[in-house]
Amino acid sequence: MPDLRFQSQPPRHTEVPRPKRAEGQWSLGYTEPLNKNEQSKKDDDPLNVRARILHIYSKRGFDSIDPADLRGRFRWMGLYTQRKPGIDGGKTAVLEEEELDARYFMMRVRSDGRLLSSQTVRALGTIGVDFARDTADVTDRENIQYHWIRIEDVPEIWKRLDDAGLSSLEACGDSPRPFLGSPVAGVAADEIIDGTWALEEIYRRYIGDPRFSNLPRKFKTALTGHPSHDVSPETNDVSFVGTVHPEHGAGFDLWVGGGLSTNPMLAQKAGVWIPLEQVPDVWEAVASTFRDYGYRRLRSRARLKFLVADWGIEKFVEVVENEYLGQRLERTPSPASPTGHRDHIGVHEQKDGALYVGIAPTVGRVSGTLLVQLADLMDAYAVRGARLTPYQKIVLIGVQPEALEPLLDDLDRIGLSARPSQWRRNTMACTGIEFCKLAIVDTKNRARDLVAELERRFPDLDTAISVNVNGCPNACARTQVADIGLKGQLVLDDDGNQVEGFQVHLGGATGLGANFGRKLRAHKVTSAELDDYVTAVVTAYLAQRTDGESFADWVVRADEAALRGEALRAGVSA
The missing domain is CATH 3.90.480.20 (Sulfite Reductase Hemoprotein; domain 2)
Structure with a gap:
């Protein structure tokens, strides 16, 4: 139902900056393909x-x-x-x-x-x-x-x-890629607003629509009404983030221009208030702006983040409003960022008295058989449903309190623990060289082995330290925003042999203090010494941290010797 406070007006043209050279922008008359x-x-x-x-x-x-x-x-x-x-x-x-x-x-x-x-x-x-x-x-x-x-x-x-009500349509390509939605939408006791309807409506209106099947590059969408910002909104092309207007109540702010890969940028916040029913229209306006003004000459500059960076957030929002939406959005301060992220692992109360339970496959690696086993448990314990998360995890929704303990035991039995170690909980890995044509190194198996070894060396770790492992520079596993980000590349070992290894990013974060990890000059680690390197860095952090100091905050002040894991050379291996 339309909100009568937001009646569309006829679109009007906005003067936009013209690049010094043709970038293949359709709205500026460059319609001939340039690659x-x-x-x-x-x-x-x-x-x-x-x-x-x-x-x-x-x-x-x-x-x-x-x-x-x-x-x-x-x-x-x-x-x-x-x-x-x-x-x-x-x-x-x-x-x-x-x-x-x-x-x-x-x-x-x-x-x-x-x-x-x-x-x-x-x-x-x-x-x-x-x-x-x-x-x-x-x-x-x-x-x-x-x-x-x-x-x-x-x-x-x-x-x-x-x-089953699912699809692979536009899951890849220069198109609206799969959306990230809050895994606890509609059930979390502390949710600001349930955005489920908006994501469903965006999918219904625009996925498979030829008007949006030829975008300059991939276009990633995220939406959450949860105060933890549990969909990594900083790293998506367009995100709708729950906020509360002092007069109008709960709605969404608009964040645009996030993306990682070889030229990472965090999304810029528009500082607007969008009612739930208007979210699909704003999504269409943002996607249309990208389609018509996005850079199509060079693939390396074709993501929305480059357009937003060049125009600035104010000009971008002005074009969205004037040329596509036909109205001015209500301005309001953007919501405060939370500390870290919420992965929803473990047992949590829902607002209806039931529970939701977050479970952790190791680095997202499951199997068809394991999913069938999970479905069997969902039936056996009358679980309402499951959602996938932006952290390679699964959340079970609608667990009855009396079923909790036997369900947890059976989940442990099949290898989907709701009580995982910090390492299993906080490690992600992309597909890697096992299957991906872009990859340079192994990731899934290497990350699983790393988790197992760190569980042995630090069995009682009392704080979250995220480890994101990527097989190439494309950052599918969000390398730059992890506590320990590992970007796969070929490196030289001590004997001068070219072997699998990683460039290291340290202290990245989303939420409050969002930033990209610190890179040390010429610092790389071979895959073979990865266990010892991470052990050395974590050992230094645990020894040097102040009360309540996070790993990311420690990285800012730590000396290079600690960050390079020089204790590794002194025999830190357990």
């Missing part, structure tokens, strides 16, 4: 590839796929060719794409903050068992990600997803 990606999207709307997958490629097999579809438009259907086994990280930037391609696909299934019933969780599990060699990972985009998918099986997978 192969733009040409491919102009040649054929990527949404049209769905029909070819269903009626041609799935019937004729992998060799029938047009390369322009295979390495381009398939992404709009949530499909990437996965990395051919046996190719080391040194070849990642050397080989052509077709040389890296396996004949199998990674598939991303979007959840968009939805509450997943036990039947839906079971469907996700059986897809992994039947078609993906029992793979299934929980990603930090609240997706389920499969591997080893055959093109012949895609129609049946899509049918099962449709039946």
Whole structure:
């Protein structure tokens, strides 16, 4: 229902800065494609590839796929060719794409903050068992990600997803990528506002809409009405963050221009108040501004963050209002940032008297079988549903108090603990070289081994220290905003051999004190010495911290010797 206080006015033109050279901005008259990606999207709307997958490629097999579809438009259907086994990280930037391609696909299934019933969780599990060699990972985009998918099986997978109310549509590509929603929307006792309707409406109106299937690059959305800002709003292209206006009550602020990768930027806060029913319209206005004014010449500068950085937040909001929304948004101070983030792990009371329970697979690695087991427990204990989180975790919603203790025991039994160690709770990892064509090093297995070793060395760690492990510079695991961020690259060991290793970022954070981790000049760690390096840094922190001092705050004042883990050379290994 429209809010009568916010009646649209006819759009009016806003004078925008003209770049010194053509950047491929449609609204400035630069409509001819300036690179192969733009040409491919102009040649054929990527949404049209769905029909070819269903009626041609799935019937004729992998060799029938047009390369322009295979390495381009398939992404709009949530499909990437996965990395051919046996190719080391040194070849990642050397080989052509077709040389890296396996004949199998990674598939991303979007959840968009939805509450997943036990039947839906079971469907996700059986897809992994039947078609993906029992793979299934929980990603930090609240997706389920499969591997080893055959093109012949895609129609049946899509049918099962449709039946379960899910989709892989626009899970990748230059499109509105999967949304991040609060895992505890509608149930948390301290929630400011429930944004569930807005995310559902954005999906209903705009996903699969050709008006938004050709954006300059990926476009990531987050929305939360929880005061902990539990969707990492600082690192998304567009975020709606719960706030309270002194006169109008609960609504959302607008944050735009966040993104990491090789040129990280934190989102800028608009300081506005948006009622729930207007959120989809504002989303459309922001996406339209990006579509029409975003830079399309260079892929490396095509994210929304570059446009926002060049224009400034005031000019960006002015264009959104005047050219697309047709009204001025109510101004109000942005909400205060919380300390750290809320992952919702453990047992928490809901506002209706039931409980929600956050559980922690290690670095998001689950399996089809494990999801089926989880669905069985959800049925056995009458759990209302599950949501995926932006931290590669799962939250069970609507647990009855009398069922709690036996449920916790059974979750421990299948390996999904609601009582994890600090290390298991706070470590994330991207897909890595096991399947990703962009990766340089192993991540999932290395991170799991790291967690196990740190649990042995620091079994009673009394504070949260986040460790984010990424296989390349693209920062899918949010390397720069972790306490310990590890960016995969090839490094030289003591004998001069090129081996897997990591550039280290220390002291990154979101929330209050949001910042990017500190990098030390020429400081890299081999994968083999990672356990000892992290041990040395954490040991120094525990010895030097003041009362209540966080790891990130300690990093700011710590000397380089401690941050470089020089105790490692002195035999810190346990």
